[in-house]
Amino acid sequence: MHRLGRLIASIVLLAALAAPVAAQTTNLPPLERASQVLFWSQTEREAGFRAMDRIVPHRVIAAGDVARPLPEGDPLSLDVEGFMASEKVAGLLVLQDGQIRLERYGLNFEREGRWTSFSMAKSLTSTLVGAAIKDGYIASLETPIVRYLPELTDSAYEGVTVRQLLTMTSGADWNEDYTNPDADVARFFEPHDTGGMDPTLHYMRQLKRAAEPGTRWHYSTGETQLIGVLVRRATGKPLAHYLSEKLWSAYGMERDAGWMIDESGQEASGCCVMASLRDWGRVGQFMLDGGKVGNSAILPDGWLSQATSKQADYGEAGEGYGFQWWTYDDGRYAAHGIFGQSITIDPERKTVVVILSAWPTATGRSNVRDAFLKQVADAVDAAPQTER
Structure with a gap:
């Protein structure tokens, strides 16, 4: 049975049963076309995006023994309820200087849960290329x-x-x-x-x-x-294992993550890493830290400046594309996934904003999200954290 078809059928059952996972996914018939994943109901999306790793095979991205601390900072004064409701937000996290300044959950998602990334995984895959160049692979x-x-x-x-x-x-x-x-x-x-x-x-x-x-x-x-x-060919390692070695375990993620594997048993490198909200925040913080684990750089000299600045123009004023990162001429850059997943990194303000969502449509430009990111920037500017 085709695994993605099984995934879709399983999530339909999830919604019908209003349960966190289906009891038996292996006996479900596949839907007619795998592309129907793009046409789930809202209930199916909200149930499925936090359960994919329990429905179809994922390879474990192992965390280490010690989690990198994310201490509490001064709370940002923002009214986020309307934003979360309109954008179908499951998780919202703002870090500044490595401290949590805002953390909220919705759609019955919780801190202990993990949410799929869709194409945010692309930014992780590109980072592994940098690591493989640094390692000589x-x-x-x-x-x-x-x-x-x-x-x-x-x-x-x-x-x-x-x-x-x-x-x-x-x-x-x-x-x-x-x-x-x-x-x-x-x-x-x-x-x-x-x-x-x-x-x-x-x-x-x-x-x-x-x-x-x-x-x-x-x-x-x-x-x-x-x-x-x-x-995979160059390193001789599964992507999940290499990501654990270079980032997940080494940097101090607090929970194991998972990477969906395809029909060949390999990670679907353009999609679908499951991770907690805080660990997605740590991914952004790793980038702000210069791609370093402690004092050791895992990326080549100059990699981050190229990866996170405009290398290709796709026709939007003030925006561009780097090494699988979306870039902005003001210095910010972001990882994006369909249905509203995003990590937005602002080096000037030393902020990371993670938003995990279940948009009603796969793609689109959200003016509401853009306005919220502007509010975060304004709030940080109005009440900056003390330099570490």
Whole structure:
């Protein structure tokens, strides 16, 4: 049975039973198309986003023995109830200088729970590329990816570099339309005969070239999937284990996380890490700390400045795309996932804002969220924390 189909069917049952997890998921029939994941009811989303790791297989991202402290700071004076209700927010966290200045939960989600990231996982995957370069597993950003993925020789990815894959400027064609059940993003996760080849490589090598590498930005979850295969090949380690080694255990996450695995038993590197609200905050704090664990940098010199600044322009004034991070010309950067997941990092104010949500629609620009982030910035400016 196709695992994503089982996931969708299981979450339907979750909602029907109003229970945290289905008692028996393995006997449920799959839905007709995996893309129906995008059309759950609101009740199904709120039940499912906090239960995916208990419905379909995830590989454990192990935490360490000692959690990195997040001490309580002076509370920010913000009225968040209306924002949380309108944005269907399950978890809201504001850190400044590593201290908790605001923490709220909704939709029956709690501190002990974990919430799926959707595409916020892309930012974790790109960070593993930096770690692999630092560790000597990957030669450089300018290395052609066929060095590690020879199955892509004579495909649209011939001549594409690691940098171009990270910035989604490969030039390969791809359809990321979440409303189209025949789009690549939907068909990619459906089972198909690969003749023994890795399913990601088998699908992606069939894409056509739409532009010369480096000349066009085009959002593609498939390309982050390729990054994941590249890191696994280069390091010889599952992504979840490498992420634990470099970040989750080393930096001090408080709880094990989980990374959804695909039909081949590999992490779906473009999607779906399950983690607690506070540990998502620690991911942001790790970035603010310069990508360091203690005094040791796990990323190459200059990596963070490139990863979190505009490397590609996608047509929105004042915004851009780095190494799988969304960037803003004012210095902020963010990880985003569909249905309203986000980590927004503001180096100037030393803040991390994490929002976990169950939006009614997969994508869209939320003016309400933008206004709330502005309120957070104004509140921090009005009552700044004492420098550590």
